[in-house]
Amino acid sequence: MADLIPPTGRVHWVGTGRSTGSGLGLVCDGASTVLWGRTVDRAESCLRRLDLLGRAEPRAFTPAALAGELAPGDVLVSMLPAGEHPALAELALAGSAHLVCSSYVSPALAAHGKRAAELGTVLLTETGLDPGIDHLLAHQLVRAARQVTGDRPASVRFGSYCGSNPAVPNDFRYRFSWAPRGVLTALLTPARLIEDGVPRTVDRAWEAVTSHTVAGETFEVYPNRDSLPFIATYGLPATWRLESFVRGTLRLDGWHEAWKPVFAELAEADEAGVTALAERLVAQHPTAEGDRDRVVMAVRLELRTDDGQPWAGEWTIDAVGDARESATSRLVSVPLAGGVLEVAAGRVPPGLHQATDDPEAVPRWLAFLAEHGITATFHGDGGA
Incomplete structure (x- = not known):
């Protein structure tokens, strides 16, 4: 180098x-x-x-x-x-x-x-919201768990979910906060995860929707992209046996039911059909001047060592946009700015990086976010 x-x-x-x-x-x-x-x-x-x-x-x-x-x-x-x-x-x-x-x-x-x-x-x-902030929180959880349990053999479950949705739920249970065609294309992209201890591929995300509770509120989640490479990214010890490992998308409760007609059309659509569907959905569900978005993120790690010691922790973020700026825009651009300023200050070494896994840099990046109004709440054992 x-x-x-x-x-x-x-x-x-x-x-x-x-x-x-x-x-x-x-x-x-x-x-x-x-x-x-x-x-x-x-x-x-x-x-x-x-x-x-x-x-x-x-x-x-x-x-x-x-x-x-x-x-x-x-x-x-x-x-x-x-x-x-x-x-x-x-x-x-x-x-x-x-x-x-x-x-x-x-x-x-x-x-x-x-x-x-x-x-x-x-x-x-990967220095935005998701990916970005979720990486920082995952590193914090792994670090905190290892401080308590070390690298002893353990059974482990990890889940990271994030989504931008209407702050006031509508009948469609969604509002387009980024490129509409990209939303549909993402649904058509196969996802890989670990479930019941073995890798699994999901061809259509909407066929793997489950309920998920965050801070007492019920949402719907589904796997997104390929989660498996992030096992190494987050530095999980080889002694940890993964019962589940998934990164995915979070939607409002009732989203799957409201979108059934979309899924039916999407399953049969070619490239032109996906584009046409995206344009039609935006026209049918426009964003009004007073509409606000809500970003919810939940990153959770739980484990039990083979000698019986449990540990669990979860970081959550719940942010709503305002008249000046959407929550999505703020939670993408502020961590991105933090990364830019880290590079401009000469604190990032040469080469390719996914946010940061530097144990000294992660708290500094999170402190930058908190300084600018993006705070995560920890729930779990012994702090993180």
Whole structure:
């Protein structure tokens, strides 16, 4: 691994969509910031919406224009769709710049990790809400459990769920807080988890919906994506036998029943049909001016050692949007800003990272979130 290319303190934030929220202001407070939108007007409109006019330089984004301004050690932030991250990673590596994004590591993005380490640049991924905050809370739970039980053989259950839903439930039991087509596509993506001690694949997420209680309230949950790689990400000891391990999505109670017609159509839809269905659902269930979103996250770990010692802990977050900003936007953009500022301060080593697993950094990242109004509540044995 090469030495870290010293950060310059200049940040290029690419994207002005729904998830670009108040976290952008935190980046502006800590670094010289350029906001890249489709046009200068779009960038200025985003800055005006966030009351940040004059605090970041607006630009019209093209890869060539960005490459012309990117200097070695600058930090590039991608808020574009996940499929566009690899191209931005290539641009960052070509310019010896660092890259930060909130999305999952794709194979194409992961392929750049070795080169980043060799160059001395950072590829910091999964630094938003989910993935992002959930990683930090999972690391805290594993650390707390190991402090009590050590790495003694144990039977273990782990579950991490998150969802953005209407603060006031509607008949549809949902409101689109991010790209509608992405919501439907995610439902069609097979999921892998551990259940009853063995790996299981779920082809259609809606066929694996179960009830789940968070702080006394009943929700519905289902597995999302491939949970199994996160066993290593969270550093679970090899002596822990996993009875269950799942990362998934949380919905309001009654969601599965309300969405049955959607599932029936989705099961038969081709690419064009998914797009048409997404457009129709948004038109049928529009978001009104006074609507607010609610984000609920619950990350739980419970175990029992072979000699009979139990331990259980759960972190929960329950946040509602306000007139200024949705909860989803805030809970994505603020942790992202924290990651950006960590990179800009030179505290992240070169190479590919999923948020952080540094035992010293995790509490610092959580303290940053708490300082900016994002707090998690711990329930369980002995604190975390």
